Amino acid sequence: xxxxxxxxxxxxxxxxxxxxxxxxxxxxxxxxxxxxxxxxxxxxxxxxxxxxxxxxxxxxxxxxxxxxxxxxxxxxxxxxxxxxxxxxxxxxxxxxxxxxxxxxxxxxxxxxxxxxxxxxxxxxxxxxxxxxxxxxxxxxxxxxxxxxxxxxxxxxxxxxxxxxxxxxxxxxxxxxxxxxxxxxxxxxxxxxxxxxxxxxxxxxxxxxxxxxxxxxxxxxxxxxxxxxxxxxxxxxxxxxxxxxxxxxxxxxxxxxxxxxxxxxxxxxxxxx
Numbered sequence: 001x002x003x004x005x006x007x008x009x010x011x012x013x014x015x016x017x018x019x020x021x022x023x024x025x026x027x028x029x030x031x032x033x034x035x036x037x038x039x040x041x042x043x044x045x046x047x048x049x050x051x052x053x054x055x056x057x058x059x060x061x062x063x064x065x066x067x068x069x070x071x072x073x074x075x076x077x078x079x080x081x082x083x084x085x086x087x088x089x090x091x092x093x094x095x096x097x098x099x100x101x102x103x104x105x106x107x108x109x110x111x112x113x114x115x116x117x118x119x120x121x122x123x124x125x126x127x128x129x130x131x132x133x134x135x136x137x138x139x140x141x142x143x144x145x146x147x148x149x150x151x152x153x154x155x156x157x158x159x160x161x162x163x164x165x166x167x168x169x170x171x172x173x174x175x176x177x178x179x180x181x182x183x184x185x186x187x188x189x190x191x192x193x194x195x196x197x198x199x200x201x202x203x204x205x206x207x208x209x210x211x212x213x214x215x216x217x218x219x220x221x222x223x224x225x226x227x228x229x230x231x232x233x234x235x236x237x238x239x240x241x242x243x244x245x246x247x248x249x250x251x252x253x254x255x256x257x258x259x260x261x262x263x264x265x266x267x268x269x270x271x272x
Contacts, residue, residue, distance in 0.1 A: 021180060024175075024177075026176035028164035029165045031162075032162075033047055033048050033049075034159065035047040035135055035163065037134055039130075043127060045058070045061070045127060045131045047158065049159070055069060055070050061128060062125040065123045065125050065128045068123060072156060073156050073160075075102070075103070076156045082102060086101070112149060114144050114145055114146055114147075114148050115150070115152055116144045117144075118149040118151075122152060135155040136154035136155070192210075194208070194209055194210075194223075195233070198214060198216065199238065206221065226252075
């Protein structure tokens with residue numbers, strides 16, 4: 001998942017173990033194979049950490065698609081390294097940025113397409129197309145929407161970086177953070193729905209809760225309230241009409257649940 005267990009691995013908090021959350025119960029499992037897609041006809045595709053092994057999986061179904069995947073893997077690696085160098089200002093990058101990215105125009109066109117259209121353009125076998133789109137299902141955007149072409153490369157990102165799974169479920173990150181805060185003299189309160197922001201001098205200085213309690217901030221108020229509800233927490237004139245119109249036009253992502261269970265053999269499928 002790009003913005004789940006996979007995407008968050010690039011955050012310095014986890015990448016550099018800044019808070020040593022392992023001491024507070026956070027542990028990741030790094031499975032191999034990374035993904036496994038089984039089809040009703042009995043065929044299957046596994047995404048392994050080893051590139052050659054993954055290409056061999058594809059070649060069983062389509063040698064052309066296996067060659068395409070290997071080529072795209074190299075192209076995406078070069079693209080990712082160039083864009084990372086541009087962001088960091090590393091030697092060899094330039095101020096304009098795009099000039100140092102290999103085939104930047106091609107990447108712009110790819111990312112402007114829908115994930116569905118790009119996968120159909122790049123690969124010929126429907127099972128391989130499906131397995132690639134399935135790997136990006138948690139990217140929060142529908143694969144038929146324009147500008148989702150990056151979903152065609154989600155599987156390559158997972159091939160390169162793995163797909164770590166938090167032991168005990170995704171909630172273990174919140175649990176570990178809570179334990180860290182409490183160990184450093186912070187107080188964590190739950191079951192305290194926020195209903196209103198306390199506004200003074202045009203600034204948010206605290207919150208009021210459904211039970212009538214209120215809390216004032218010493219340094220900042222940080223919120224993860226969904227933006228569709230966030231605007232109800234303060235008078236509309238403080239947000240501005242442009243911001244409110246943007247919220248009205250915002251389309252929430254699709255809803256989904258993911259259940260991860262350890263297995264020692266492929267599941268047996270039966271017709272519905």
